[in-house]
Amino acid sequence: MKVYAIAINTFKEVIRDKIFYSLVFFALLLLGASVLLSTLTLGERSKIIEDLSLSGIEIFGVIIAIFVGIGLVGKELEKKTIYIIISKPIKRWQFLLGKYLGLSLVLLSYISVMTVCYMFFLYAYTYKLPWQTLLAVLLIYIELLTVTASAILFSTFSTPTLSASYALALYVIGHMTGDLRRLAEKTGEGGVKAVLNFVYYFLPNLEDFDIKAKTVHAIPVPADYLLMSVSYGLMYVTAILALSVLIFQRRNFK
Amino acid sequence: MIRTEGLKMEFRVGFFRKRVVALKGLTMEVGKGEVFGFLGPNGAGKTTTLKILMGLVHPTGGAAWLMGRPISDSSVKRNVGFLPEQPYFYDYLTASEFMDLSGRLFGMRKREREARAGELLDMVGLSGAKNLQLRKFSKGMQQRIGIAQALINDPELVVLDEPMSGLDPVGRKQVRDIILGLKDNGKTIFFSTHILPDVEVICDRVGILVRGELRAMGTVDELLSGTRVKSVEMTFTGVSGESLSRLERMASGTVTRGSETTATFGDPEAASMAKRLVFESGGEIISLIPHKSSLEDLFMEEVEKRK
Ligand SMILES: Nc1ncnc2c1ncn2[C@@H]1O[C@H](COP(=O)(O)OP(=O)(O)O)[C@@H](O)[C@H]1O
Ligand SMILES: [Mg+2]
Numbered sequence: 001m002k003v004y005a006i007a008i009n010t011f012k013e014v015i016r017d018k019i020f021y022s023l024v025f026f027a028l029l030l031l032g033a034s035v036l037l038s039t040l041t042l043g044e045r046s047k048i049i050e051d052l053s054l055s056g057i058e059i060f061g062v063i064i065a066i067f068v069g070i071g072l073v074g075k076e077l078e079k080k081t082i083y084i085i086i087s088k089p090i091k092r093w094q095f096l097l098g099k100y101l102g103l104s105l106v107l108l109s110y111i112s113v114m115t116v117c118y119m120f121f122l123y124a125y126t127y128k129l130p131w132q133t134l135l136a137v138l139l140i141y142i143e144l145l146t147v148t149a150s151a152i153l154f155s156t157f158s159t160p161t162l163s164a165s166y167a168l169a170l171y172v173i174g175h176m177t178g179d180l181r182r183l184a185e186k187t188g189e190g191g192v193k194a195v196l197n198f199v200y201y202f203l204p205n206l207e208d209f210d211i212k213a214k215t216v217h218a219i220p221v222p223a224d225y226l227l228m229s230v231s232y233g234l235m236y237v238t239a240i241l242a243l244s245v246l247i248f249q250r251r252n253f254k
Numbered sequence: 255m256i257r258t259e260g261l262k263m264e265f266r267v268g269f270f271r272k273r274v275v276a277l278k279g280l281t282m283e284v285g286k287g288e289v290f291g292f293l294g295p296n297g298a299g300k301t302t303t304l305k306i307l308m309g310l311v312h313p314t315g316g317a318a319w320l321m322g323r324p325i326s327d328s329s330v331k332r333n334v335g336f337l338p339e340q341p342y343f344y345d346y347l348t349a350s351e352f353m354d355l356s357g358r359l360f361g362m363r364k365r366e367r368e369a370r371a372g373e374l375l376d377m378v379g380l381s382g383a384k385n386l387q388l389r390k391f392s393k394g395m396q397q398r399i400g401i402a403q404a405l406i407n408d409p410e411l412v413v414l415d416e417p418m419s420g421l422d423p424v425g426r427k428q429v430r431d432i433i434l435g436l437k438d439n440g441k442t443i444f445f446s447t448h449i450l451p452d453v454e455v456i457c458d459r460v461g462i463l464v465r466g467e468l469r470a471m472g473t474v475d476e477l478l479s480g481t482r483v484k485s486v487e488m489t490f491t492g493v494s495g496e497s498l499s500r501l502e503r504m505a506s507g508t509v510t511r512g513s514e515t516t517a518t519f520g521d522p523e524a525a526s527m528a529k530r531l532v533f534e535s536g537g538e539i540i541s542l543i544p545h546k547s548s549l550e551d552l553f554m555e556e557v558e559k560r561k
Contacts, residue, residue: 087338
């Protein structure tokens, strides 16, 4: 109930903000551009639309997750609105979870709207509706949930600017974990290898959430792979949120 | 209702983690039904104390209880209302949405939330603005919605941080009346302020905090009982020539307006001599006012005392 109250308030906060709409606007623009580009390029139109649109949905989703995510807690601290919340009978974990769920709800709305538009364009221009593409969308959403959790984690102990840089770095490195792993195997040296392995196991394997290439080329994605990826994502989110709560619990509000 | 024991707070600031001591072992108690004024100059540690009580910062030493339960027990907050210093609210919410959110955080039911919010917005004179976004609120309106949200749960204990600062005289009077109304309903009110004139009128007891130390605590009368008449102000007319210049020499200051002269005397003895002189020279006394030390004088004394 209290978590729900915070989540709804967070949802209102984001969707009453002009910045959110400009991001959605640009994301939609990118969808339109992918249709336009597909007419100019040789090759299968549907593949180009699918590829560009899915990437666009992901990139703008990540931007929303990071920049709105770090602001969620950061702004409450900076503007001291948190005083009136924490002085009421609500636990700090409830506050943090509410904030997280609120943004997850925003991202769900964002991704639904984008997907509907994307499928509409795709059908209108190619008369095809490849349902498997929805699986790619699902994993993009799980990825966004992971990125949001990390943005919240960083904002519990760091300034907004730094949090944004950390979260962005995490997103980029998270997509290179496979390379890190291979690099670790090649390096014989113990120290470097240990560090690389550490990074590999502790950073999220965001690459696992990327099945765009497969769905675009209609390569089947096994059900157990999907299940594994979704559970991995949710477990990662739980762990990061738990860590955030631990840090947030001890914090003094200036 | 409130009890603290040896409450200490240290902040670490800057790159070199320099120590700033905000509270040096604060021990105090506020009883049920009291209006307690927590006075002190800027930087004395008032806000820090209230933030500790509300669980916003963790003290580095000592302990505190609200209604007999330790402050770490967040369930005590069910019966507490809090208005932060220079409050800032979610400016994208309307006044009634904000009240509704506050009620939800207390786990109140919809019907109860709505009834209570309507009542309180009425009480603070904001029912006309209930559908207005908070970003459009003036400073005074912000302060009043802040008080309204603090009362949504009909709390036994109301804690207000500088409720009158930044308000004009009308706004201050409104806040004062709200506090007195709460007192009539048997609530306990603990508020911090550096605005003294209001304090004598509404407080049962006060504490004076200076540089993190409680320098004095008691009723206003108790605190001022030891103080004597500080000066006497006498206004007279019909005295002229040599007598007038003698009076002027005895006084520590005089002001003449038309035929009336107002003289201030540093002690009662000088004043009574002057009184005789006025009569003897055929003059007339219009008024004679003894000034006792005020809370303000006591406050200034405590602030200026070194250690
Ligand atoms: N978050 C903080 N970090 C560092 N110093 C602080 C912090 N909060 C308060 N202080 C210091 O503690 C002292 C007391 O501040 P405060 O409680 O705000 O006083 P008051 O409310 O009586 O004006 C001041 O010297 C202030 O500089
Ligand atoms: Mg203060």
